[in-house]
Amino acid sequence: MNRRPAESPPPIDNPQKEAALRTVRKLMAFWGLTAKDLRHAPEPVARPPVPDSVRYRHPTTGDTWNGEGAQPDWLKRALLNEGYTVAELRVGNAAPESGAANKDPAV
Structure with a gap:
């Protein structure tokens, strides 16, 4: 039986991948x-969407708007036509009382 010595894997250019592979190899050795x-192995369980x-x-x-993607039309109207500021529309921001919140949207 003619056995060749085990070849070492080629080096990995990405340090994060190299670290991940080291971790995987350690876990495989630990668990046998x-x-x-x-x-x-079973398929990984999908996480529910956040x-x-x-x-x-x-x-x-x-x-409402989550702040991702293009600004919705209601936000553009509120800023341009209704006189609101971004700070007044931001959730969790204790915006000071200004005349903008009491403005008639038709004005």
């Missing part, structure tokens, strides 16, 4: 796992 065990957090809310209509 082989590559064959991994082929028959609900988007509301970052902006219109004080009279209740419309």
Whole structure:
């Protein structure tokens, strides 16, 4: 039986990947796992989606926006036509009472 010595794997350019592989190898050695065990491993459980957090809310209509993507039309109207500021629409911000919150939207 002619056996070749085990070849070392090629070096990895990404340090994070290298660290991850070291961790995986340590865990496999600790638990006595082989590559064959991994082929028959159950699929990972999908995490439930994280609900988007509301970052902006219109004080009279209740419309909300999470701050990601393009600004919604209600936000543009509130800023340009209704006189609100971003700080007044931001959730959790104790905006000082200003005339903007009491303005008639038709004005």
